[in-house]
Amino acid sequence: MKTATWRNASSVLGAFVFAWLALPTLFAGADYTLDRWYRLGDDPSEGAFANSSVSITYDSSGLLGQSPSQLADLEAIGSPLYVDISGDRPHANATLDNYAISFDGATQYLHGPNLNIPYESTKPNFSYTGTDDRGYQLWFKINTVSDAYQHMLDDGDEHSAIITPAGDLGFEMRSNDGGQASVGSQTAAVANEWVHYAQIRPDGANGGALGYINGLAAVSQSAIYDSSSLELAIAADAEDDTLGGTAFTPSYNGLISDIEMFVFGEGYGDYSYTTDNGYFTDVFLPSTAGYSYTDSNQDGHNDNAWIAGDINFDGQLNVDDVMAFIAGWNSDNAGTINGNGPSFGDYQTLGLGDLDLDGDTDVDDWLVLRATGVTAGVGSLSDLLEGATVPEPTSLVLLAAGLFAMACYRSRV
């Protein structure tokens, strides 16, 4: 989960925020550091109303009046419009999200300072010394799928959220070091549907750049991304104008609702799919039997966290999760990911036992499950797998009955 201070909160709830800032744990621990939160009309101080023109849209993560500024607001070009989406939110639980910004794909876009390599960023909340691990997530809804590139977000021409000319949802991570630039996913773009994107660089060059579409692993790219003096563009392609500035080509036709850009590593927190992928926490998890949605801290994300080891998402850690693990043994998602980067997992592989979220279910995941304590008394992995790498449904039932009997027996002694 993210650490954040809110621009609007700092004006409305100043005392509370400053008290909170005094907590020594604000930027320590497991949470990533939210550098930018572009709510695109939902920051109360922005004064958005339906069908009004955007001139400046606010970064809502950071305190006002700091030097250097903690806020990286974006300037609008071509008068994009605020759109009331309270009747058509990205997902049912997004009750704080009442506005999006609409772009025409021809003249309208937003621009401002890039984040790119955090320690080189021109307008950072912090120095981000030593870390180049970063990511973003956003919601968008396209109007039309064309045969040209559409850029929802282009951060310094290095990391981009795109639709390819083939009409596929995709991502870019550029590299002068032999990387792939644009990689389309196996999912075609569809008009008039909200889509969640996340692109994460989790672990230096070895971690690659991982693109998730609606919470699912979709595109993986490798190599080292480059320094960039180019700006961040929303709804446009950002490229070098050869004069020391950025040339923008507006290219995205549709709505964008909510963008977060964040930093982690080297004292700026950690990124975890199960706590930080907004689709997983806000859409998938509340759709399961074991979890609901609450947002007491009003950060736009679910406060309820997945229980480590709960493979079948019923909100409990018990022998049923061991059964789900055995059922998913030896599975992997390699066939669903495009690009030359590392393998990675998602809620589907997690539901098959991929507890280390590297895309497969193998002995490494068993060690993670065993560390939760839930496998105590159910036998060894080889015992459970004996006779079948992928148990037949009938043998699963028998295995379940056997495990249940074993659990009952052991509970009596």
Ligand SMILES: [Ca+2]
């Ligand atoms: Ca919004």
Ligand SMILES: [Ca+2]
């Ligand atoms: Ca929350």
Ligand SMILES: [Ca+2]
């Ligand atoms: Ca469970």
Ligand SMILES: [Ca+2]
């Ligand atoms: Ca795994």
